[in-house]
Amino acid sequence: MALKLRTFGRGGVHPHDFKSFSNDIPIRNAAIPPEAVIPLQQHMGAPAECLVEPGDEVREGMLIGKAPGVFSANVHASIPGKVKEIRDIYLATGMRSKAVVVEFEGEFERGGNGDVQWRDMDSKELLETIRDRGIVGMGGATFPTPIKFTTREGNPVEYFVINGVECEPFLTADHRLMLEKTEQVLTGIEIVRRILSPRLVLIGVEENKPDAIEALQEQIALENLDIEVVALKTRYPQGDEKQLLKALIGREVPSGGLPLDIGAVVSNVGTVYAIYEAVALAKPLIERIVTVTGPVLKNPANFKARIGTPVGNLLEECGGFSGVPGKIVAGGPMMGFALADPGVPVVKGTSGILALSERQSRAVLQTPCIGCGRCIAACPFGLSPTILYKWIEHREYAEAMSAGLMDCKECGCCGYVCPARIPLVQGMKLGKLMGRKKG
Ligand code: SF4
Ligand code: SF4
Incomplete structure (x- = not known):
């Protein structure tokens, strides 16, 4: 008898996933943009305070925006070069932000190395490192990660849950990360284990990514790690942390509450990978994996793209369009934002760029509610x-x-x-x- 896969309780839908456009395509580095437009507001909370002026020279990974408090995040230069200007821009969400525009110049000479003895660091040092290097939730919510990891007296963390669900149609960035950077993702999880000391560590992955499940299980066995990979039924919105917790541990986060209220902390696969880079490689968050895909795009891709790369550059790097795009969307089709301007930059929360067909984007005739429920x-x-x-x-x-x-x-x-x-x-x-x- 087939094993019953876990999932959340009420509601949800199962849209066609359209992942085959890009789920077999390995991650590759996107071209360095001639000009990176780096917003100071890429996270939930207060914008970072600008530390540079036009004309300043910046190195790759240099701090250019400082978090003014705990509910914010540092911002770093994603490319080396000269600050051309500080200007107001619109983000994909429609919000406005100040952005540092860096013209690419000079050499890549980022500090940091691949030999940090993170196992000698205590939880306070690890948390400070994550804060300094600007880590936020990479699943789209961009909640400053250090706040999530700051536990409360009397609220022990029972579960550390890693979200490898990626339930939005079209997106394959997390899938590729689990498949290609398995060891690094697991190292990121071990770093967080040191901070939170959870009783159990679980990775939730939907059954439509069997190769990622297998890769994780094999590496866990190889390293003899105490991590359980749980295959989940494919269902939207299982990637929402409340639904994921319901599916994995059967507990419900109260209205207005946080996962910590039920003894859990949830992080996305992309976040633990960014933590690995921040701690083990001493590298600030200056790039991320972005799926660029859709039925009217010539060559869909999974890019490792620099923060601040204009969306239009990535679309061009995919060879442009094979048909007339009806809509360009940042994020997934269910929760993403339609873009009016291809100059909008990739930010820490950009998981995907979709080029949808005219048919997929056509406005439909609205009729009165029929009370169907x-x-x-x-x-x-x-x-x-x-x-x-x-x-x-x-x-x-x-x-x-x-x-x-x-x-x-x-x-x-x-x-x-x-x-x-x-x-x-x-x-x-x-x-x-x-x-x-x-x-
Ligand atoms: S968009 Fe809001 S109201 Fe609609 S199904 Fe989702 S949570 Fe419920
Ligand atoms: S027709 Fe009315 S009741 Fe039925 S799904 Fe739409 S809004 Fe809900």
């Missing part, structure tokens, strides 16, 4: 999207918030199943924004 059944967070949407439409934000609007993770499941094509997620985003504004 499909959106309610699909919401993994137990919300009633149709009711929330009606309140938001009527500008009754307080009502929507008291019905759980702030628990909405903007996963897109409700909009995906709605037969009336009501823009439910866009409504939730607007409602949350207005609700916050009105306090």
Whole structure:
């Protein structure tokens, strides 16, 4: 009898994954951009404070933006060169940020080496190193990692959970990382184990990545590590940390709470890899793996790209388009952001760039709600999207918030199943924004 795969409880969807465009393509270095546009706001929390001026020379990996407090993150130069200007830009999310524009010049002479004796470092030193090198959550949320790893008195970490789910269609960056950098990912996990001292370490990977599961299991056995790899049923949004914890440890994070409230800390595979580089190679977070893919792209790729590389450069490096793109999206198709400008830079949270076809991007005719309840059944967070949407439409934000609007993770499941094509997620985003504004 086949083993029943674990998954989360209510709701969720199973969209076509479109991963075959890029899941067999090895990671390769993207070209160094002639000009890197490095935002000072690439993370949740306060923007980094600019430490450079136009005309300054910067080295690769040099600190150019300093976190003003704990709820922020340092920013480093991703290429060597000269600061051309500091300007305001729009990020993929539509938010504005100041950005340091560096013109590529000179040599690569980054400090750091591959021989750091991290096993001699205590948890405080490791945490400081992670803070100094600007590590944030690489799954898209960009939550400053040191805060996640700062545990509370009386709140021991039972579980350290590594998120290797990558449930968004099209994206294959984490898949390739688990496959090609297996040893380094596991070293990153061992570094975090030293900080958190968890009772159990689990890696959750969806069953549609059997080669990654096998590679991890083989390396774990080879190194005799105390890490369990758990194959999960393929289902969206299993990569959300609340759903992942439900699937892996059967516990529910309370509304408004954190995983630590149920004894868990969750980090993405990309984050533990960045921790490996930060600690074992003394390398700040200046590049990341980005899947660049889609049905109208000539040669999809998984790039290791410098932070600040304009999205348009990566699309060109893929050979451009084979058809007319209907939409360019940063992130996955469920939670990503449509881009109006190819000059938008890759940031720490950019997991993918998608070139969708016209058919996939076509606006569909919206019709009135038929009260079918499909959106309610699909919401993994137990919300009633149709009711929330009606309140938001009527500008009754307080009502929507008291019905759980702030628990909405903007996963897109409700909009995906709605037969009336009501823009439910866009409504939730607007409602949350207005609700916050009105306090
Ligand atoms: S977008 Fe929000 S309301 Fe819709 S299914 Fe996801 S969490 Fe529920
Ligand atoms: S899925 Fe769409 S049509 Fe059905 S109840 Fe929800 S909003 Fe209305």
